Amino acid sequence: MGFNLRGAIMANIQGSTQEDVEATIVDALQKGEEKMLPGLGVLFEVYWKNASEQDKEAVCQQISQGLQ
Template sequence: MGFNLRGAIMANIQGSSEEDVEATILDAIQRGEEKMLPGLGVLFEVYWKNADEQQKEEMCQQISQGLQ
């Protein structure tokens, strides 16, 4: 029986306010700990699933530019 990390993260962040989400993102980036990456990935997945095509394109452009 495997551990559902995505489900655990979703349960942990469910109902978070905008301020909570921002604090989570900033904390993860500032700490730079590898263990925070799955949580950021789940937040990105939530964003992606709720974004329209233009938002997705803009996000991909921003990420691509940031990788230059």
């Protein structure tokens, strides 16, 4: 039986406020721990599924510029 990491993360963050989400992101970035990456990935997945095409283009542009 496999562990559903995505499901566990979603269950853990379900019902989070905007402030909770921001605190989670800031905390993950400040700590820089590898174990936080899956959670950030799930948050990004939630964003992506709910973003407009224009928002998706903007975030891809920002990320690609940050990688220069």
